[in-house]
Amino acid sequence: MTDPVGSGAPSTDPQSSPPDFAGTLLHRGLQSGALVLIVSILAALLVGAVLIVWAGENPLNVYRVIIKESLFEATGWRDTLIQATPLGIIGLGLAFGFRAGVWNIGAEGQLVMGAVAAIAVIGPMGDLPGILLVPIGLIAAMIGGAVWGAISAWLHVKFAVNAVIATLLMVFIAEPLLNWAVRVPLKDPATFLPQSRTVGNAALPDMFGSNIHIGVLFLFILVPIAAWVMNYSRFGYLVRAHGANRHAVYANESRPGRLPFILLAMGGALAGAAGFIQLAGVQVRVGSGTAAGFGFTAIIVAILGRNRPVGVFIAAIGLSAMLVGAEAAQRSLGLPVALTQSIQPIIVIFVVAGEAIEQRILKREAERIAALTAAHLHPEGAA
């Protein structure tokens, strides 16, 4: 779907004279979804600037600090990448769901259950070598998250509970379960705090010559795979088709409900994986910090990434940079984090509105091109 209209047409074919709009920069921008995103971000920054002026600061200065601290300082870079990793991994899972019209809002709970499952499995065997422990923990976390997602999926598919409700409510069950788990069955007997044992040898090592844990690589490996699956595989085709017209998928490809079930479980598995990477790469223990809100922020990441894997990657880095930069702005300029972060939802609103406009323009252009082509092939006006 990222191919712009017209670019795939065989240029040797005299019948497909490229209609003027297709292939123009404007058209490519609209088709890929990039144009709406860029305009939305600029518009949101403008609104944000108004807020910053209102708070008595110079917006240009604030934005400069945010960008400099998050992207051009070594520690900023490190924090940006480390925070982008769970956002991106969860965002990819959500993007597949959203693209298919399956609204998984419960990644936060799936992440928590993934982390709990991982620590439950690897906690007792923390002195095994890391090379064994890391894959075991990762798989346990993915299963934990997938089961949590599958419970929502079961409610959604079997009992027609709205997916938003079914997934969101499971978050509010996961969080108390976490609090109970770190106080009773998984509590570290060595401390008085409500927290689990450490992950022991499963702690992710830093990448050569840096202080960034290797979990970040997981995101970099996952993005191209996800992009290929979305655009070229049968599964990706079904996801896109389901989002555009699920009835046609059910009439020709699969039983109703099958794809939503798989997507919710898959979203859960990826959220669980993110939970493990945070646990083994950053937090070391499961505790109150495990539910840090990545599952919810990842929803914005998926929407900003227009549910496209590469877009999700960029959005994850961008949002993470904003989070890191906002804290830097608070430290150096005393600007409340909440103010800078309010720009996020403003971007989302612009993107959603922009999408509607974009679809209208594209549809109208497609119809015009079809009419032009018809006139071109049948100048006498047939059909």
Place this chain on the structure above:
Amino acid sequence: MAGVSRHFGLVQALTDVSLECQYGEVLAILGENGAGKTTLMRILAGLDQASSGELLKRSVPYRPHSPRDAVAAGVTLVQQHFALVPTMTAAENILLFRSQRQVRTTRDRAAKDVQALAARLGFDIDPERRVGEMSVGARQRLELLRALDSDPDVLLLDEPTAVLTDAESDSLLDIVRNLAHDDNRSIVFITHRLREVVKAADRVVVLRDGKVVSPAAPVGERSAAELAGEMVGEEVHDAVRTAKELGEPRLIVTDLAATGVGPVSLKVHAGEVLGIAGVGGNGQTELEAVLVGAQHCIGGEAHFDQTGLADIHPRRRIAQNIAYIPSDRDKTALIGPMRCDENLLLGRTSRLARRHEKARPLMDEWSVIGLPELAANALSGGNAQKLVAAREMEGGPALVLAFQPTRGLDPGATTFLRQALLDMTATGSAVLWVSADLDELLAVSDRILVMFSGQIAGEFQPPFDRGAIGLAMAGMS
């Protein structure tokens, strides 16, 4: 008794339709799908405006711009599809549709009104019962009650018995007659069922292709055969089908039943077109859904060669080389926002890698006007249907299930698709062709079955007796 006359002159859906209905009489408007019956009703009820012509009520010009205008003028419409809120009670549903001024009446008051009105009409309706718990017949009576709540002098009924059993529809029609004769109201109802015309109407008008074919005449003076003939028309066909030797039976349906259809038994043979005629809404969509596995089958069976079709998985259906042209193309056959070449892969996603090389030749072969890279929803109806046919019939299907394959298409595409389907039979495909267009079926079918009320109401061999088919379509065998 004051006379009411209404005149129309519309360009397309209705052409110069003139008719009048007296007070104290029931006027039936008889016609097939697309005859313009519903358009006529919508104009009368203020849901639509006539593009020319005029309407008079009690010799005064009547031009409703909204249903509210119509109700204020004493004209109400009972629509074909229920417009009731299932979670509310009967009395609440009545209240919901009262005008602002009347809404102040309390629920108790409304319940009493409902009860009083129902009692007077001899209805059995519990005002405190939720609509969702009522039978279909009771809902239809409630619809009627709601229409009568504003005490109209003209009542319009659009296929009022479409969803009712015979006993239910008989009792409803009795009520309708009483409303006209005893209360001196004017009642216009549209239907395609001759039985009802004979039973309830005083006079009948036949509408076809938006024109009045025969002016209002007392029902007693018309024979059923005459009316049926007028309803389906008497056009001459250049292609007259002759009986042909049947091949092996490929599709065998035995006592198949599902909600809204059956029991139905039929056979489609190799090289044969079996046409299924019938006015829309007589079980065709349900038959379609059961045969393609989209609706649960509650009895009987359907086999294509050795394969059971009940609850068949769509990919298995496609693997069996069964082509499916659905009646609701945009909903079940195409993914509008996706590209044409991607739409050609729906149900055939194992060929994903070769989409680019295959799409162009296939679209050319089926003369689909459009680029493979364009979104399918940019295609015209005819081209979209050709795209579906190209996908479904690639490689010569063993069985073609075609439901309303040419409905709503331009003449060029219609001819093209009819020929394409007929060409399939030359190579031994069995074709089940469901259509509401009798002319089409007469031209293409080797045999014709008529569906009425979910069942097969008759089987016809060529040369086809149009009048007899028309009678069967109207429920008179």
